[in-house]
């Protein structure tokens with residue numbers, strides 16, 4: 026197996042691509058020649074803005090409703106993308122949620138929802154993507170984990186647990202499918218200002234940035250660039266890696 030991408034395997038699906046990092050990732054992939062399926066849960070309008078940005082970058086794509094907690098919906102979304110653009114050869118499990126709170130008062134339902142979205146959602150999408158990837162013996166999966174999976178963060182027990190689960194999933198899946206021309210890697214962003222960080226108090230962000238050698242938050246585009254590399258043909262020998270994109274926060 027020489028790891029060469031078969032003809033036509035140029036379709037990437039980015040989940041949660043209506044939001045900050047997902048949108049930047051979609052644009053990065055478009056710049057690299059991928060046709061991009063823009064997955065969204067609640068806002069088709071925001072997904073269409075992402076698609077517009079993809080097209081402005083010279084790329085093409087489609088929008089697809091994809092709630093990663095809905096098993097049947099995940100299957101349906103992959104079917105739709107295959108019909109519209111072709112089989113998914115690159116999957117970015119970017120959809121994610123965070124509800125912060127100290128463990129002592131944290132609601133069980135919020136813990137379950139966090140795991141269901143971040144960890145189980147990445148599993149459902151990866152399992153679905155693997156069908157076509159195994160058939161064509163080529164594929165790329167990138168899981169968007171987090172720096173807090175590596176260093177922990179008070180008030181984020183559920184979120185950190187879900188993101189650490191994604192790292193375990195990454196490494197195990199990399200071992201399962203690495204002989205079939207498929208790679209599975211994770212990126213761990215540090216602080217990136219998006220809708221997700223909007224609810225955080227300024228002092229929490231300042232504390233994290235204060236611990237970041239770069240001395241500033243990262244940009245969605247910086248995370249998108251790392252994901253683009255991991256999806257590239259050139260990254261064929263990078264498998265099971267956990268790449269911190271955090272300005273040194275976890276160094």
Ligand SMILES: NC(=O)c1ccc[n+]([C@@H]2O[C@H](COP(=O)([O-])OP(=O)(O)OC[C@H]3O[C@@H](n4cnc5c(N)ncnc54)[C@H](OP(=O)(O)O)[C@@H]3O)[C@@H](O)[C@H]2O)c1
Nearest residue numbers: 041044045046066067092093119120121171214217219221
């Ligand atoms: N920003 C940071 O500092 C940071 C750091 C480390 C890791 N991350 C990770 O980066 C990823 C992107 O986050 P972001 O910062 O770009 O925040 P964001 O703008 O809030 O984007 C999150 C995206 O996930 C989607 N989503 C949530 N639940 C979903 C579901 N059940 N099914 C499908 N999509 C769903 C959201 O769509 P809706 O709006 O419809 O819910 C939204 O588009 C997340 O996995 C996050 O954990 C972010």
